[in-house]
Amino acid sequence: MSYCFSQMAPRKKVTKTPTRMITKDIGGDKNGGKRTIRISRMSRYYPTEDRPRKLRSTKTAFSSHKHTVRSSITPGTVLIIVAGRHKGKRVVFLKQLNSGLLLVTGPFHLNGCPLRRINQIYVIATKTKVDISGVKLPDRLNDAYFKRQKLRRPRHTEGEIFDTKKEVYQVSDERKQDQVDVDKQVLEAIRKNKEKKLLFGYLGAMFSLGNKQYPHEMIF
Amino acid sequence: DPRAPGCRNRHEGQFHFVEIGRVALFAYGPDKGKLCVIVDVIDQNRALVDGPATGVKRKQVNYKSLHLTQFKLNIGRAMRTGNLLKVWNKESMQSKWDATSWAKKIANKSLRKSLSDFDRFKLMKAKQARNRLIAIECGKLKKQAKKAPAKPLRVRKRKS
Numbered sequence: 001m002s003y004c005f006s007q008m009a010p011r012k013k014v015t016k017t018p019t020r021m022i023t024k025d026i027g028g029d030k031n032g033g034k035r036t037i038r039i040s041r042m043s044r045y046y047p048t049e050d051r052p053r054k055l056r057s058t059k060t061a062f063s064s065h066k067h068t069v070r071s072s073i074t075p076g077t078v079l080i081i082v083a084g085r086h087k088g089k090r091v092v093f094l095k096q097l098n099s100g101l102l103l104v105t106g107p108f109h110l111n112g113c114p115l116r117r118i119n120q121i122y123v124i125a126t127k128t129k130v131d132i133s134g135v136k137l138p139d140r141l142n143d144a145y146f147k148r149q150k151l152r153r154p155r156h157t158e159g160e161i162f163d164t165k166k167e168v169y170q171v172s173d174e175r176k177q178d179q180v181d182v183d184k185q186v187l188e189a190i191r192k193n194k195e196k197k198l199l200f201g202y203l204g205a206m207f208s209l210g211n212k213q214y215p216h217e218m219i220f
Numbered sequence: 221d222p223r224a225p226g227c228r229n230r231h232e233g234q235f236h237f238v239e240i241g242r243v244a245l246f247a248y249g250p251d252k253g254k255l256c257v258i259v260d261v262i263d264q265n266r267a268l269v270d271g272p273a274t275g276v277k278r279k280q281v282n283y284k285s286l287h288l289t290q291f292k293l294n295i296g297r298a299m300r301t302g303n304l305l306k307v308w309n310k311e312s313m314q315s316k317w318d319a320t321s322w323a324k325k326i327a328n329k330s331l332r333k334s335l336s337d338f339d340r341f342k343l344m345k346a347k348q349a350r351n352r353l354i355a356i357e358c359g360k361l362k363k364q365a366k367k368a369p370a371k372p373l374r375v376r377k378r379k380s
Contacts (some may be wrong), residue, residue, distance in 0.1 A: 080337065090337075128338040195342075202341045220337045 006086045067100025072125040076132040076189070079088040079104060080207045080220065086113045088206040092130055092186055107183040107190075110203045114171075115179055117146045128202070131191060134186040138178055158213045236288035238267060243291035243313060247284075251276050253326065255289070255317060257308070259299045268298065272305040273314060290318060 002118040021036045055103050073079065073098050077093045079102070089111045091104040106113035209215065236242065242258045245359035267362055269286070270278040278301055293307050308314075317323050335343065 078338070124337075126338060127336040198338075198342055198345065201337055201345065205341060207337070217333070218337075219334060 007082075011029070025121050036215075046218070060100075065100070067096065067098075069096050069100075069102070070120060070125060070157075073102065073120060073123070074125075074129065076130040078126045078128040078130065078203065080126060081113070081118060081122060082124055083122040084118065086111075086116070088208060089113050090126070090205070091116075091202050091209060092132070093125075094132065094137060094182070094186075096133070097143050098142075101143070103137075103141060104184060105144075105179070105182055106203070107186050109183065110200065111206075115141065115146075115175070115182060117143075124215075124220050128199075130189050130199070132186060132189045135182070135189060137182060141178065141182075226238070228247060234291060238283060238288065239292065240297050241293040241295045243289045243293065244269070244286040245289055246369055247279075247287045249285055255279075255313070257293055257295070259295070260284075261302065270304055272301045273308045289317065289322070290320070303341075375379070 020038060020040075023034050023036045025033060026035055073093055075093060075095055078090050079093050081087055081089050081091060081104075089106070091106055091111065093107060093112050094103045094115075097103055097117060099117075100119075101117040102114065102123065103117055104113065105115045108114050149169070151169065162170050190196055190203075193199055238258060238261065240258060240260065243256060244256055246252050246254050248257065251271075254271055254274045254276050256269045256274065256276040258267045258280070259270045260268035262268055265284075266280045266283050267286070268278070269281045270276065279325060291311065291313060293304075293311060295307055298306070318327075327329060
């Protein structure tokens with residue numbers, strides 16, 4: 001069926017776009033007296049590609065990395081921290097954060113380890129698991145929450161080089177509250193366990209290797 | 221008779237012998253830890269061995285890979301696997317073996333190896349509790365000894 005122009009629906013009246021060109025008078029003789037000039041200047045730079053495409057790179061940003069966790073590490077697993085400030089401590093694994101780091105808690109009253117992030121490479125996963133399926137973690141526990149705070153370095157002025165106090169890290173009330181909330185639930189979960197007395201002792205004790213104990217021959 | 225079945229006086233220079241029916245334990249190799257029966261002797265170094273109840277296929281084996289046990293089954297030379305199984309079960313060899321301290325030691329060793337970190341902690345606590353009880357009893361005995369000192373042991377003079 002051929003379309004006849006006259007039979008088509010009447011076109012909407014197109015409003016005229018504001019003029020792009022303007023005529024201006026210019027001084028001087030024998031030059032025409034007027035010039036038509038654009039109101040808005042043309043761009044100084046036109047890219048060669050209308051839609052610039054990124055060069056192909058095998059590098060991926062950290063945020064798009066896939067973070068896998070060892071299959072032996074599941075929520076509720078007791079982990080042995082092997083390096084860092086809390087080395088030797090046995091802590092309860094809560095969940096893996098978006099950055100791939102593991103969120104753990106002592107619980108604080110048992111071994112002094114707070115809600116903390118650690119990398120799984122500094123951790124030995126034991127076979128012991130606590131059932132923390134009933135534990136609800138506050139939503140605000142994420143990587144931004146745990147990000148290291150930059151403490152102001154003291155400014156040295158003329159007479160005060162040795163007097164200025166260094167800013168010491170202070171635990172925020174928010175952290176303390178979260179610690180209490182999470183630990184209450186985790187301790188409840190441990191109490192429900194059959195071997196709760198020994199588990200409490202176990203989490204409070206430090207791990208060490210004795211003579212003739214070889215980690216590659218041991219089952220954790 | 222030191223060669224009688226069931227005799228275990230190896231310390232007095234009396235040995236277990238390789239003989240038809242001797243129950244042996246594999247010392248190494250893929251069958252390590254399994255019991256088998258010496259069914260026939262091939263030559264100075266090898267025996268024909270079979271362990272139908274323990275998953276050892278009938279095969280030739282060097283004596284070096286066998287540890288002889290105290291047990292000996294009364295079987296004929298080159299007894300067939302099926303019949304051997306009947307004799308094994310009749311003698312209830314597996315339960316006899318499990319009752320020996322040798323088998324218990326092996327079981328203990330493998331149990332210790334399989335302990336998890338929490339198990340090792342529990343073991344440590346159990347040992348601690350036991351040793352504390354022993355220490356208490358020891359202390360009681362010491363106290364008694366203090367109250368009633370025992371006669372000093374007579375020192376035997378060595379003949380010069």
